[in-house]
Amino acid sequence: MNYELIATTTFGIEAITSAELKALGYENLKSDNGKITFEGDEMDIAICNTWLRTADRVLIKVAEFKAESFEELFQGTLAVNWSSIIPENGVMHVVGKSIKSKLYSVPDCQSIVKKAVVQSMKNTYNKEWFEENGPVYKIEVAILKDIVTLTIDTTGPGLHKRGYRELAGAAPLKETLAAALVLISKWDPSRVLADLFCGSGTIPIEAALIGKNIAPGLKRRFICEDWPTMNKELWQQVREGAEKSIKDIDFTIYASDIDGRVLKTARENAQKAGVMKYISFQKLPMKEFSSKKKYGVLISNPPYGERLGEAEEVVQIYNDLGELYRKLDAWSFYVLTSHPEFQKYFKQKADKNRKLYNGRIQCYYYQYIHQIPNRK
Template sequence: MMYDLIATSTFGIESITAKELKALGYEDLKIENGKVSFEGDEMDIAIANVHLRTADRVLIKMAEFEARSFEELFQGTKKVDWSKIIPVDGVMHVVGKSVKSTLHSVPDCQSIVKKAIVNSMSESYGIEQFSESGPVYKIEVAILKDVVTLTIDTTGPGLHKRGYRELAGIAPLKETLAASMLLISRWKDEFELIDPFCGSGTILIEAAMIAQNIAPGVNRSFVSESWPSMSGNVFNIVKEGARKSQKQKDLKIIGYDIDYRTLKVAMENAEKAGVDKYIQFQKRDFMEFSTSRKYGFIVSNPPYGERIGEKKILDELYKHMGRVKKKLDTWDFNILTSFEPFEKTFGIKSTKNRKLYNGKIKCYYYQYFDNDKIKNFGNTLIQELIG
């Protein structure tokens, strides 16, 4: 069966998610704020969930229509043939959101949609009561400017849940955002990669997984695996194919942090991800940073200074970072921070910057492209993804 599918993503990442989908062979993509739409069957649902590094979820779009009254919402929802996906014992869990719409009461909208789905299912199955004791179907009613979009989530826990990071630091960077930072950067695995503020190791682990072509969802489960509408063992087939395509490259990936306990967490996370042998973790203060390599990349999410009284410390840190960049004038730097005067403090105008959100914190990703040697290397997966 073919479906209208949606890969959701964080604001600012949509184009990267779209390039991932193109690299997986999908065409006719529609990019909107926070989502990329495409078509696919059960196999494509599995492929997208297992392979996408930057998406948050993969949804099935069931319907889209205008509604300015509860009756219009009810009738629009009831028209959908929910039984083609949801079995007679399916758990129908409805969530919702409403933005700039006449129907602004989300709890009321959720209740109306659930009632309409049950009504539709009753007509399909010829019964009035449903046990809801089987597989889970999370249905979302999203209303934007009076346009209703009804979806079913195929993912379950968000795609950033790779399974390797049970432990994290104080301000953990989502795995999906870390992967996005790497794919936006020009890093190629022939070059050394350093994160001098590595925390729980997320950027470095994601880099190793990208370089070794380890699919981010290969070692986790998805809610739609239990659905009877998913033909055979489609997820197992996709995961097995992903495992066979993994690589074993020599890599130079290094992480520094000033706190040994944090480094220990990073080491444990890398081991769980199966990439610990590719990453070197060192207890080191960035103020003492040095390297003898002429070419390399820094990709990092340094401290933001959200607490009062930290601005002076950050001023000195970012000034020192700028001095390091001037010495490493053939290295690419890629820095994600919410520190407003970053460029002024750093002392160098970035080649590019883009607005990204780390959770609810508005950040900018400052990129300094100075590694001209990268032009002499052939294309790799990362270059294909960033076009």
């Protein structure tokens, strides 16, 4: 069965997720704020959940219509053939959001949609009551400027839940955003990579998964695998294909931090992710890092100075980072921070910068790029 699918993503990395989808062979992509829409079947749902590194989740779009009243919302939802996806005993969990719309009460919208879905199911199955003791179907009603989009989530816990990070530092970077930082840098394993503020290890682990071509969703399950419409053999095929796609390649990523406790967590996370042998963890102040290799890549998410009393310390970190950049021969630096004056303290204007969101914090990804000669 063919579906209209939506890969949701963090604001600012839509182009990166689109590039991932193109690399997986998808065409006719429609990109919007925080989402990319495309077509696919059950196999594509399995492929995208298993392989997408920067998307938040994969949704099935079931309807889109205008609604300025609860009656219009009810009728628009009722018009959907919900039983083509949801079985008699499906658990129907409705979530919602509303932005700049006449129907602004999200709980009321959720209630109306649930009633309409149940009525549609009654019409199909000729039953008055449903047990709802089977697989889970999370339905989202999203209303933007009176346009309703109804979707069903195929992912379950977000795609950033790779399964390797039960433990994290004080301000963890999401795995999906960390993967985006690596993909934006265009790093490949022929170059040295370092993260000198590695925390719980998310950036180096995601880089190692990319370097080895390990599918990020390989070691986890997805909510739609329990649906009767999903062919279990398809999922097995996708996982077997992902196993065969892992590259037989060796490289070393340098990951350091000044906090020994958080480094212990990083090592445990790398072990769980199966990439421990590709990452060299070290307790080391950033300014003591050195390398004789040329054209290396530094990708880091240093402190932002958000906490009280950190301001001076953070200015010094950015100063030292700028000094290190000028010492390392032809290295490229990629730094994510929310600090408005990063470039002033780094003492150099970035070649590029990109607005990204780390959780709810607006950040910029400052990019200082050295191309390898004879390489585009």
